[in-house]
Amino acid sequence: MTELPGDLLYTEEHEWLRREEDGSVTIGITDHAQSALGDLVYVELPEVGIDVDQAGEMAVVESVKAASDVYAPIGGNIVAVNEALADDPEKINTEPYDDGWIVRIQPSDGIDEGSLMSPDAYQEFIDALDD
Amino acid sequence: MGSKTPLFEKHNDAGARIVDFGGWDMPLHYGSQKEEHHAVRRNAGVFDVSHMTIVDLSGPRVREFLQYLLANDVAKLKQHGKALYTCMLNADGGVIDDLIIYCMSDTDYRLIVNAATRDKDLEWIREQAGAFNVVVDERAELAMVAVQGPNARQLAATSIDANYRDAALALQPFSGMQAGKVFIARTGYTGEDGWEICMPAADAATFWDDLLAAGVMPCGLGARDTLRLEAAMNLYGTDMDEMISPLEAGLSWTVAWEPAERDFIGRSALEVQRHSTDKQRFVGLLLQDKGVLRNHQRVVVDGIGEGEITSGGFSPTIGKSIALARVPAGNYENAQVDVRGKLLNVRIVKTPFVRNGQIQIDIDGDTQ
Known part of the structure; x- marks a missing residue:
């Protein structure tokens, strides 16, 4: 298992969040999540410009094995989606924290950090799942 | 924890993601299901299929028994070693299981049935076999691997006893042979050429290592499923079950209607369906x-x-x-x-x- 990037926040739904300088938040799924899903073959992305509620369905990632919903960890406006995933969904497998990002959201409110985990906390969380 | 095949440690060593399959701890993949899939289409891959159930049937009336038990007709097996794919039906024409049967001799046949259906299959077979005095022998001590792909037979040939190598490579599709303690058949579940090989459990790990050293890629159940789907080979419990007849599952070709007097289990129910226009x-x-x-x-x-x-x-x-x-x-x-x-x-x-x-x-x- 690769080391978790230290500059990200994590959710129990195995998503990561990165705060960008313009105040938007980039979101993807973690290495643990992509590994559990297996080879990704299709990603259904939301439309740019729509609003999503916190915990609302935001995208669908489909692997050879199964389809999984990706829920918005924060509410806000979708300001960008990773169009490259349409032709190359496996970017999520190979670079989950970089080129495998999924959406960028401009939060409608602040980020509730209490509901998010630090890298160390997320590591403990997934270690406990593996036991 | 589920049952483990003799190759379980090999899967762990190779970094497999292990999942439960019909009560067995089996490899789903060893990293990339897609790469494993492509390896079988383009070169060679090996699957541990030791969870499948091998049942040997013997007795003077075994052929008569099988002509009653199975929807396909073992009379088609005119040479020793030949194999036949068939369904085993209940009285309503529903599929209890699909299986491959090999004719080992006039009085000995080998059935390979699914892992998840083992208990009910054995119970059903034993129940029907009594009247024919057929001996039903489950060969749980055997391991089984499937080596599949365009180069599978050539790569695997180096791992089998040199005395049998030429004969094994000369096997026709859907034929098998005993090669010492090993049974080799040119069958599979991927739509590619290859062998399925039964062997004593104690020999399985060495054989597995030899195959990998020869360049054969270990493949999990994930790739096995996408390969069989592309080949349009049915999966029991998914494409058919006890409520579905072979005629409703694209398996009409496996039902031997001739000779008309052969009264196999499920035949009368199938005859009704066969002449229905609303299929x-x-x-x-x-x-x-x-x-x-x-x-x-x-x-x-x-x-x-x-x-x-x-x-x-x-x-x-x-x-x-x-x-x-x-x-x-x-x-x-x-x-x-x-x-x-x-x-x-x-x-x-x-x-x-x-x-x-x-x-x-x-x-x-x-x-x-």
């Missing part, structure tokens, strides 16, 4: 839109009715989603599938989708 069709689907077809999704045929996907997934060889489905009778070439609340367009295509490394369907154009 459902079992077809292949190719998804025209983006997305992935999955098991149990609803098929909608405009103006005709509804059906269901029995096996759906992504085809790594084609790069699109494909499925097997039971759909209403009628002549039509297009349908829609309810994929997570959206109706996506599918085209009915002639199966198999892929065979011997080659795509068999017209991806862009004409229907069957």
